[in-house]
Amino acid sequence: MLLVVVLYAVPFLYLLVTSFKTPLETLAVPPTFFPTHWTLENFTTVWSTHGVPASFVNSLTTAVISTLISLALAVPAAYAITRFHTRAGRLFVMLALVTRMVPPVAVGIPLTSTLSALHLLDTPTGLALAHTTISLPLSIWLMSSFFEAVPGELEEAAKVDGCTRIGALWRVVLPVVSGGMAVTAIFAFLASWNEFLFALLLTSIRAQTTPLAIANFQTQFGLQWGSMTALAALYSIPVILLTLILQRHIVSGLTLGAVKG
Amino acid sequence: MRLTDRRFAVLLLLPAAAFLAVFVAWPIVRLVLNSFYDISPIAGGPRSFVGLGNYTHALKDGLFRAAAGRTLAYTLIVVTAEFVLGLAMALLFSTLGKRSAIFRTFFMYPLMIAPVVAGLLWRFLLIDNTGIVNAMLFRIGLLDSPSQVGWLSDPSIVLFSVALPDIWLTTAFMALVLFAGLQNLPPDVIEAARIDGARRWTMLSRIIVPLLRPVIAVVLIVRGIDAAKAFDIILIQTGGGPQNASQTLSLLIYRTMVRFGEPGLASAMATMYLLVMLAVAVVAVSTIWRPGAES
Numbered sequence: 178m179l180l181v182v183v184l185y186a187v188p189f190l191y192l193l194v195t196s197f198k199t200p201l202e203t204l205a206v207p208p209t210f211f212p213t214h215w216t217l218e219n220f221t222t223v224w225s226t227h228g229v230p231a232s233f234v235n236s237l238t239t240a241v242i243s244t245l246i247s248l249a250l251a252v253p254a255a256y257a258i259t260r261f262h263t264r265a266g267r268l269f270v271m272l273a274l275v276t277r278m279v280p281p282v283a284v285g286i287p288l289t290s291t292l293s294a295l296h297l298l299d300t301p302t303g304l305a306l307a308h309t310t311i312s313l314p315l316s317i318w319l320m321s322s323f324f325e326a327v328p329g330e331l332e333e334a335a336k337v338d339g340c341t342r343i344g345a346l347w348r349v350v351l352p353v354v355s356g357g358m359a360v361t362a363i364f365a366f367l368a369s370w371n372e373f374l375f376a377l378l379l380t381s382i383r384a385q386t387t388p389l390a391i392a393n394f395q396t397q398f399g400l401q402w403g404s405m406t407a408l409a410a411l412y413s414i415p416v417i418l419l420t421l422i423l424q425r426h427i428v429s430g431l432t433l434g435a436v437k438g
Numbered sequence: 439m440r441l442t443d444r445r446f447a448v449l450l451l452l453p454a455a456a457f458l459a460v461f462v463a464w465p466i467v468r469l470v471l472n473s474f475y476d477i478s479p480i481a482g483g484p485r486s487f488v489g490l491g492n493y494t495h496a497l498k499d500g501l502f503r504a505a506a507g508r509t510l511a512y513t514l515i516v517v518t519a520e521f522v523l524g525l526a527m528a529l530l531f532s533t534l535g536k537r538s539a540i541f542r543t544f545f546m547y548p549l550m551i552a553p554v555v556a557g558l559l560w561r562f563l564l565i566d567n568t569g570i571v572n573a574m575l576f577r578i579g580l581l582d583s584p585s586q587v588g589w590l591s592d593p594s595i596v597l598f599s600v601a602l603p604d605i606w607l608t609t610a611f612m613a614l615v616l617f618a619g620l621q622n623l624p625p626d627v628i629e630a631a632r633i634d635g636a637r638r639w640t641m642l643s644r645i646i647v648p649l650l651r652p653v654i655a656v657v658l659i660v661r662g663i664d665a666a667k668a669f670d671i672i673l674i675q676t677g678g679g680p681q682n683a684s685q686t687l688s689l690l691i692y693r694t695m696v697r698f699g700e701p702g703l704a705s706a707m708a709t710m711y712l713l714v715m716l717a718v719a720v721v722a723v724s725t726i727w728r729p730g731a732e733s
Contacts, residue, residue: 179536191562191570208573249453253450253451254454257450258451263443272458274711278715279466281669282691283708283712286466286708287465287472291468306461310458312586371550371554374688391552392554405558412552417550419551421639428614431611432615
C-alpha cells in the first residue's frame with residue numbers, strides 16, 4: 178500500500194518542488210529531486226507573463242457560467258425525467274448519454290461557426306456554452322439519481338397544502354436535493370476548469386484559459402519547465418484543496434450512477 | 439388550458455433539449471454536410487461538392503487508418519491497465535476496511551488535475567536525458583545509461599508512454615467505483631464461498647468479478663469512451679509524434695483541420711469517428727446500461 182501511495186504522490190510532489198527550482202536547475206543532468214536553491218522566481222515570472230493573470234479570470238468566469246447554465250438546464254430536465262415517467266423523458270436520457278460519446282473534436286469544428294454567428298467566439302460565454310455540452314449530460318445523469326431518492330409523497334403533501342406544481346418543486350423538492358446540486362455543480366465546474374480542446378478551438382486571445390496558457394509556455398519560448406510547473410501548480414492546487422474539503426460529496430457523485438445501474 | 443403532467447414534463451425538458459439541439463445536434467448536422475464538400479480553409483472561401491470524395495480519400499489515406507488503429511490500441515491499453523490496477527486497489531481498500539478512508543481520499547487527487555497538466559508533468563518525468571524516471575532507473579541499475587529508453591522519442595513504445603498520465607489520472611475513478619460496487623455485494627454469498635474453502639483466486643474469478651459485472655461494464659464503457667476521445671494529454675506530450683507514432687484520431691482530425699487546412703477532409707474523418715463512437719455507445723447503452731428503465 179505504501180509503495181502505491183508513494184507512486185501516486187511523487188509525480189505531483191515533483192512538479193511542486195520543480196516549480197521552486199531555478200530555470201537552470203530544471204534542466205540539470207542528472208536531474209535533482211529537491212531544489213538546491215529554493216526560489217520563487219518561476220512564480221513571479223509566470224505571474225508577470227502577459228495574459229497569465231487574465232487567463233485565471235477567464236478560466237474562473239467560464240467555469241462559473243458553464244456551471245450555472247448546466248444546473249439551470251439539468252435540474253428541470255432531470256426532475257421531469259424522474260417524476261413523470263414519460264417516453265419523451267426516457268428518450269431524452271438516452272440522447273443525453275449518447276451526447277457524452279460525441280468526440281469534442283467532431284463538434285468543435287462546426288461549433289466555431291455557430292459561435293461566430295452568435296458573436297460569441299473568443300468570449301468566456303461562448304466557451305462556457307461549449308463546455309456545457311460536456312457537462313450537461315453528466316449533470317442530468319447525476320441530478321436524476323438525486324431526484325430519485327426524494328419520496329414523491331413530499332410534493333403530494335405540498336400540493337395538498339396549496340402549492341402549485343412549480344411552487345412544490347421550488348420550495349419543497351429543491352431544498353431537499355441541494356446537496357446533490359452542489360455535487361453536480363462541482364463536476365460541471367471541474368469539467369470546464371480542466372478542459373483544453375474547446376478552449377483551443379474557440380478562443381484566441383481575449384478569452385484564453387489557463388490550460389492554454391500552460392501549454393503556450395512550450396511553443397512560444399521553448400521548454401520552460403520552471404514556469405510551466407509553477408503555473409500548473411498554481412492552477413491545480415485550488416481544485417485539489419477543494420476536493421479534499423468536499424471529498425465525501427465527490428465520491429458519492431463519482432460512484433452514484435455506476436453502482437446504482 | 440390545463441397543464442397535464444405530460445405537458446409539464448415536456449415544458450421542463452424543453453430548455454435542455456433546445457440547448458442540445460443548438461449546440462450539439464446542429465453542429466453535428468453541419469459537420470456531416472461539410473464532409474461532402476471540398477472547403478477552402480479561408481473564411482468565406484469557395485466550397486465545392488465532392489460527394490463521398492473526402493471519405494474515399496480518408497479511407498485510402500494511410501495516416502487515417504493508422505490513427506484509427508492507434509486510437510483503438512490506446513483505448514485498450516488505458517482501459518486494461520486501469521481496470522487491473524483499479525480492481526487491485528479496490529480489493530486492497532476493502533481488505534483494509536474502515537482504515538482505507540484516508541487512502542481513498544488521497545488517491546482521488548489526480549482526478550482533479552487537468553489532463554494538460556498531467557501530460558506535461560509526465561513528459562517532464564519521462565523526457566529523455568533529463569527525465570527523473572530514467573535517472574532513477576539508471577541509479578538502481580536497471581538501465582545502462584539514463585538515455586537508454588526513449589519513452590517519448592521511440593516510436594515503438596511511445597503509445598504506451600503517452601498512456602501513462604491517463605492511467606495515473608483516472609485509475610482512482612475505476613478503483614472508487616469498483617470499491618463502491620464491492621461494498622454492495624451480498625455479504626452472505628462471499629461468506630458462504632469462504633466457508634466452502636474457496637481460495638482467493640477462485641473467489642475473485644468465480645464470485646467477485648461475476649457479481650460485479652454490471653458495475654464493471656459501466657466503468658469500462660465510461661472510461662473506454664473517454665480514452666478514445668483523448669486529445670490534450672497526448673498533444674502536450676508528443677504532439678502525435680515521433681513519426682506520427684502517437685497520433686490518434688482526435689489529433690489527426692485536429693491537425694487536418696488546423697494545420698493542413700482541409701476542413702472537408704477533417705469533417706469526413708470526424709463523421710466516421712463519430713459514427714463508430716455512437717454505434718458503440720448505442721449498443722452499450724441499450725444492452726448494458728438501460729438508464730431510466732424501471733428497476
